[in-house]
Amino acid sequence: MAERRRILFLLLGLAVLAALFMAWRLGAPYGYIIRIRGIRLGALIATGAAVGAATVLFQAVTRNRLLTPGIVGFDALFVFVQTGLVFALGATSVAGLPPMAKFLAEAAVMAAAATGLFGLLLRRGAEDLLRMVLTGVILGVFLRGLSGLAARMLEPSEYAVVQQASAASFGAVDPAQLAIAGIVLLPVLGIALRLAPALDAAALGRTGARAVGMDYDRLVLGTLLLVAALVAVSTALVGPVTFLGLIAASLAQAVLPAQRHAALIPAAALIGAAILVAGQFVFERVLGLQSTLAVIVEFVGGLLFLFLVLRRSRP
Amino acid sequence: MIELSDLIVERDHARILDRIDLRFGQGGLTAMIGPNGAGKSTLLHAMAGLLPLAAGRVTVEGLDMPNARPRERARVVALMTQTDRVTARLNVEDLVSFGRWTHHGGRPGPDDRAAVDEALELFDLGPLRDRLLDTLSGGQRQRAFVAMAHAQGTPWMLLDEPLAALDPRYVRDLMERLHAISRPGPGQRSVVVVMHDLATAARYADRIVALKDGRLVTAGPAQLRLTGALLSDLFDTPLAVETVAGRRLVVPA
Numbered sequence: 001m002a003e004r005r006r007i008l009f010l011l012l013g014l015a016v017l018a019a020l021f022m023a024w025r026l027g028a029p030y031g032y033i034i035r036i037r038g039i040r041l042g043a044l045i046a047t048g049a050a051v052g053a054a055t056v057l058f059q060a061v062t063r064n065r066l067l068t069p070g071i072v073g074f075d076a077l078f079v080f081v082q083t084g085l086v087f088a089l090g091a092t093s094v095a096g097l098p099p100m101a102k103f104l105a106e107a108a109v110m111a112a113a114a115t116g117l118f119g120l121l122l123r124r125g126a127e128d129l130l131r132m133v134l135t136g137v138i139l140g141v142f143l144r145g146l147s148g149l150a151a152r153m154l155e156p157s158e159y160a161v162v163q164q165a166s167a168a169s170f171g172a173v174d175p176a177q178l179a180i181a182g183i184v185l186l187p188v189l190g191i192a193l194r195l196a197p198a199l200d201a202a203a204l205g206r207t208g209a210r211a212v213g214m215d216y217d218r219l220v221l222g223t224l225l226l227v228a229a230l231v232a233v234s235t236a237l238v239g240p241v242t243f244l245g246l247i248a249a250s251l252a253q254a255v256l257p258a259q260r261h262a263a264l265i266p267a268a269a270l271i272g273a274a275i276l277v278a279g280q281f282v283f284e285r286v287l288g289l290q291s292t293l294a295v296i297v298e299f300v301g302g303l304l305f306l307f308l309v310l311r312r313s314r315p
Numbered sequence: 316m317i318e319l320s321d322l323i324v325e326r327d328h329a330r331i332l333d334r335i336d337l338r339f340g341q342g343g344l345t346a347m348i349g350p351n352g353a354g355k356s357t358l359l360h361a362m363a364g365l366l367p368l369a370a371g372r373v374t375v376e377g378l379d380m381p382n383a384r385p386r387e388r389a390r391v392v393a394l395m396t397q398t399d400r401v402t403a404r405l406n407v408e409d410l411v412s413f414g415r416w417t418h419h420g421g422r423p424g425p426d427d428r429a430a431v432d433e434a435l436e437l438f439d440l441g442p443l444r445d446r447l448l449d450t451l452s453g454g455q456r457q458r459a460f461v462a463m464a465h466a467q468g469t470p471w472m473l474l475d476e477p478l479a480a481l482d483p484r485y486v487r488d489l490m491e492r493l494h495a496i497s498r499p500g501p502g503q504r505s506v507v508v509v510m511h512d513l514a515t516a517a518r519y520a521d522r523i524v525a526l527k528d529g530r531l532v533t534a535g536p537a538q539l540r541l542t543g544a545l546l547s548d549l550f551d552t553p554l555a556v557e558t559v560a561g562r563r564l565v566v567p568a
Contacts, residue, residue: 063403197421201413203403207396210365212467213389213417258447259404 003263006255010270017277018045024285043173044276046181047234047241048248049189052272054230055245056252056264057192060199061223065253066308068245072136074114074231075240076143081109083147083154083162091158099176103236107184111228118224173237181233188229189269195223196261203259241294243301248272250304316340317362317471322371324357331357333529335371339522341470344497345507346520346537350550353526355509356397359473362507363394375471389417393467395460397475397509401448407459408444411435414466434466437492453480458489465496465504473507478515486512490519497521513565517541517556525549543568 021044022037055068069075085106086094094102117139151162198219201209209216234241245268252267253259279293322335332354339345347355360366361373364380373380375391383391393414401410411434412419415427423431435441438458448456457480464472474493478486497506507524510516516523516537523540525532527549533540543555546565553568 200403200405200409201416201421203401203405204413205401207360207365207394208413209416210385211363211389211394211396212413212415212463213386215385253404258406258409260409 007266014270014274017274021277021281039173039175042178043237044280045273046185047238048273048276049269050230050234051245052248052268053265054227055249056268057223058227060202061220069227069231070242073140075235076140078110078235080143080147081106083150086158086162087150091161100180103180107229107232110232111225114228115224181237184233188226192226192265199261244297246305247301318374320372323369324361325369331529335531337534341505343521344494345522346516347509347524348516349526354529355526356475359475363392364388386417391469392471393464393469395464395474405448406445407440410459411463411466414463430466430468434462438462454485471505475509478510494519517563517565
């Protein structure tokens with residue numbers, strides 16, 4: 001099958017990139033460097049995969065190929081949850097929480113808020129792209145504003161904890177966080193693949209899908225929960241990346257012949273991971289630049305977003 | 316048998332359907348007619364169990380539609396909606412096989428493939444089965460959606476303006492096929508079609524349901540009920556039904 005071959009090809013590409021990333025100018029002390037690089041590679045792959053898959057899932061239920069969870073404010077929501085936590089409990093008690101419990105609590109709050117907000121939005125105005133995007137953007141600005149306000153009222157030391165969460169950085173990654181990300185990511189991707197045929201049929205829209213006997217509202221709710229979990233994973237690891245998902249999902253669509261989510265989800269996950277690994281490799285190893293990757297990814301993704309918006313002449 | 320009793324549907328506090336009492340048995344082709352905004356689409360959606368009711372009951376083949384589980388509901392009634400618009404890159408075969416969802420839940424088996432093939436054949440979509448929907452003409456896409464409703468394999472097929480965007484040849488083509496599948500015999504379907512084309516209604520319908528301002532004006536055999544007086548009243552414009560060479564025609568009076 002052509003689809004399967006293309007996915008295997010993507011997997012192979014990612015493996016080559018990963019090997020390059022690990023082995024390029026490897027020097028002593030080997031064990032230490034391999035460990036550091038391994039953790040970073042893991043974080044890049046987990047983030048890219050989470051963002052790519054989350055975007056495909058989100059686009060399926062919004063029936064819109066321009067949207068990403070980042071554009072409609074999912075990431076801002078996560079930062080807000082983080083800030084709110086530090087604000088309410090204080091930095092020391094937040095830092096003192098067991099990482100797994102903290103992550104799960106954040107993901108749960110995030111999932112509840114996201115399904116509340118976007119579930120409502122989807123129910124009422126999913127057909128209206130403009131309203132979706134505007135509401136999301138305004139919501140994002142609002143949440144960022146609230147986070148900023150809370151941050152101003154924090155102690156400088158507490159603010160440092162928040163700041164780490166609110167800007168994308170592929171540098172230092174906590175191995176414990178990475179382990180949690182892996183534990184969350186795999187089952188979520190598994191469930192997403194099980195939902196793939198339903199996501200295909202979601203193209204019929206709410207009425208059409210209900211007419212053929214789907215429980216559409218439950219599908220949307222479940223998918224939004226998965227998206228929330230995936231965004232929580234990626235944002236916890238490296239911080240918000242708005243447009244990476246758009247690049248990954250658009251490339252996945254370009255690579256695959258038809259729109260079948262059983263192929264789209266893994267393709268977007270692999271492409272998202274490959275973009276980050278390749279980008280980090282080029283910037284950090286070859287060009288010796290630090291912390292530019294997030295900026296470049298956002299720049300290219302933003303351009304792609306504009307291109308897709310402007311090209312869209314037909315509804 | 317579709318039974319609607321004292322059906323009331325409201326949207327934003329406005330009454331869209333007002334105390335509809337209607338029952339009709341299986342078989343045949345029913346044309347639902349009435350001016351724009353009469354509530355035809357709403358009535359069709361209510362029959363399919365997809366709308367919350369303010370009051371009243373809807374049962375199809377004994378199934379309480381608004382409260383039935385989605386899967387059961389979709390085994391009794393197939394609905395093709397007017398707003399059927401698909402944004403994804405799908406081919407015709409994928410679309411038609413979505414109609415089998417209630418049977419396969421995403422994993423089609425041999426029965427599902429057979430039903431899809433039959434529907435593709437019946438609506439002349441065989442040569443187009445691998446074509447992406449956005450490369451089809453409006454009329455071809457319309458037929459693909461009708462085929463999807465057929466593939467669902469339900470005793471009832473409710474079609475909301477399937478003739479919109481079709482040229483006269485395809486109108487005739489589609490109506491002939493719908494008429495044929497609604498005749499008695501194996502695989503017979505009961506077909507309810509919302510349409511604006513009164514001449515086509517006069518020609519093919521066994522039964523009419525006429526709505527105006529959310530109220531049922533009349534329902535019954537087309538031969539008896541489809542008269543100049545009814546149509547003139549329904550559309551607030553003088554119309555007459557004339558018989559020319561054995562065909563009933565609707566003309567301005």
